[in-house]
Amino acid sequence: MLVAAIDVGTNSTRLLVAEVSREGILRPVLTDLATTRLGQGIQGGRLLQVAMDRTLAAIVDFVVRAERAGAGKIVLAATSAVRDAANRDQFINAVRSATGRELMVLPGPEEARLSYLGVTSALGDVGGALVIDIGGGSTEFIWRRAGKTRLASINAGAVRMTEVGYDGGQINNAIGDIMQDVLLDNPGEVIGVGGTVTTLAAMAQGMRRYDPRKIHGFRLATARVDELYRLLSSLTIEERRQLPGLQPQRADIIPAGARILSTILHGLARESILVSEADILHGLIMDIAGTGGKLSQ
Numbered sequence: 192m193l194v195a196a197i198d199v200g201t202n203s204t205r206l207l208v209a210e211v212s213r214e215g216i217l218r219p220v221l222t223d224l225a226t227t228r229l230g231q232g233i234q235g236g237r238l239l240q241v242a243m244d245r246t247l248a249a250i251v252d253f254v255v256r257a258e259r260a261g262a263g264k265i266v267l268a269a270t271s272a273v274r275d276a277a278n279r280d281q282f283i284n285a286v287r288s289a290t291g292r293e294l295m296v297l298p299g300p301e302e303a304r305l306s307y308l309g310v311t312s313a314l315g316d317v318g319g320a321l322v323i324d325i326g327g328g329s330t331e332f333i334w335r336r337a338g339k340t341r342l343a344s345i346n347a348g349a350v351r352m353t354e355v356g357y358d359g360g361q362i363n364n365a366i367g368d369i370m371q372d373v374l375l376d377n378p379g380e381v382i383g384v385g386g387t388v389t390t391l392a393a394m395a396q397g398m399r400r401y402d403p404r405k406i407h408g409f410r411l412a413t414a415r416v417d418e419l420y421r422l423l424s425s426l427t428i429e430e431r432r433q434l435p436g437l438q439p440q441r442a443d444i445i446p447a448g449a450r451i452l453s454t455i456l457h458g459l460a461r462e463s464i465l466v467s468e469a470d471i472l473h474g475l476i477m478d479i480a481g482t483g484g485k486l487s488q
Contacts, residue, residue, distance in 0.1 A: 193220065195257035195265040196475035197250060199294065201230030201272040201327025201350045202386060202444065204246055206253040207472040208260045211480040217312055217473060221260050225249040226440035230272035230328050230350045238276045247285055254290045266479050267294045268471075270302050271328025271348060299344025303331035305474035307340065310382055312477050313407065313469030321378035321459075324470065325349065325387040325451050327444070332369050334378045341376075343369050349387050349441075349448035357447050362454045370458045381461050383411070384470035386441065387448030392466045393436035394419055401436075407468035413456040416464075420449040 195208040208221035227246040232239050250267065257265050267286065273279050273296050286294040297305070306324040311317055324331040327350035332343045347365035355361065392409045393401055423431055423446040431442040456464060 192264075192480055193260065193262050194476055194480050195221075195253075195260070195262035196472050196479070197253050197257070197265070197267045198472050198475070199229065199246060199250065199267065199269040199273065201233065201270065201329075201348055202226065202228055202441070203327070204229070204249040204253070205472055206257065207476060208257050208262050209473075209476050211476065215477075215480075217476055217480075221256065223253065223256070225252075226438070228327075228350070228440075230348075232354070233272060233275070233328060233351050234354050236276065237278045238272065238282055243282050243285060247282075247289055250286060250294075251289050254292065264479050265292065266475055267292055268305075268475055269294055269296045270471075271299075271326060271344075271346070271351075274298070275328065275346070299329060299331065300342040302329075302471065303333045303342035303344055304340070305478060306331055306384055306471045307333040307342075307474070308477050309470045309472065309474035310384060310467045312473045313467055314382070317380065317382060319376075319379040320382050321373060321380070322382045322384065322467075323388070323452075323455060323464070324385045325383070325448055326385050327351070330366065330451060330455075332373060334373055334376060336376045341372070343372070345369060347451060349444040349451065352447035352451065353444045357450065362451055366451075366455065366458070370455070374459065381456070381459060381464045382467050383452070383464045384467045387445065387452060388464065388466055389468065390437060390441055390445060391416060391419055391449060391452065394434060396436065398436040401438075403468045406466055409466045410463045411466055412463045413453070413461060416449060416453050416456065420446060420453055423449060 206223045229246045231242040322333040328348040432439040
C-alpha cells in the first residue's frame with residue numbers, strides 16, 4: 192500500500208509518501224518540507240492571509256506530487272496554528288476548494304498520540320519512555336501511567352514563544368504543571384521529535400548536509416543543548432544562518448525552541464535526550480494504513 196501524509200504545522204508544511212507492507216513495515220518513498228510559517232502572527236488569534244496563501248500553495252504542490260507518486264490514500268492534517276485560529280474554517284475551506292480534499296484539524300491529544308505512534312514505528316516499544324514533540328505552536332508530552340498512555344499538549348512552541356518575546360519564566364509557567372505530572376510517573380527514556388530537536392541534533396554534529404540516518408537514534412546531551420542555546424542567543428539572525436546544521440529559515444525561532452528543550456531536560460534532571468527522525472508524519476501513515484508497523488530505513 193502506498194500512502195501519503197501532509198503535516199500542516201505552525202512553522203512548516205511537510206510531505207511523506209511511504210510504502211506500507213502487509214507486515215506493517217513503512218518504507219519512505221518521497222519526503223519534502225516547505226517553511227511556510229502558517230503561524231505568523233499567531234498571538235493575534237487569526238491566520239494571516241499571506242501565511243495562508245503560501246501554505247496553501249505548498250499543500251497543493253504536495254498533493255499533486257503524492258498523486259503522481261501513486262499514493263492510494265492521502266491524509267492532510269493540521270496542528271496548533273489552525274487549531275487555535277478564529278478563522279480556521281476559512282483556511283479549511285480554501286484547502287478543500289484547491290485540492291478537493293479535507294484538512295483534518297488534530298486536537299492536541301490526538302497530535303500527541305500520532306507523534307507517539309510515529310516514534311514507536313521507528314523505535315519499537317518505548318515502554319515507559321516520555322516522548323516530547325516541540326513544534327512551532329505547541330509542545331506535546333506523551334508518557335505512560337498505570338498501563339495507560341497519557342497525552343498532553345501545551346501552547347509553548349518555537350514560533351509562539353518567539354513572537355511573545357519569551358523568557359524562562361514564561362516557558363516555566365507554560366510547562367510547569369505538566370512537568371510535575373511527568374515527574375510523578377518517573378518515565379524511563381526521554382525521546383525527542385520535531386524540528387527543534389532534529390535541528391539541534393544536526394547542529395551538535397556540525398552537519399553541512401542533513402542526514403536523517405545520523406539524526407535518528409542520536410543522543411543529544413543536555414549540556415550541548417545549553418551550549419547551543421548560549422551560542423544562538425549571542426548571534427544575530429544573519430549570523431545564525433551560517434551555522435552548520437541550521438536550516439536558514441529556522442534561524443529566528445531556534446533559540447526559543449532550544450530554551451524550551453533545555454527547560455524540559457533540566458526540569459526532568461536528564462543528561463540527554465534520544466532523537467527520533469520518525470514523528471507525527473509516520474504516525475499519520477501508520478494510522479491511515481491501519482497498522483502499528485515499523486519503519487524501514
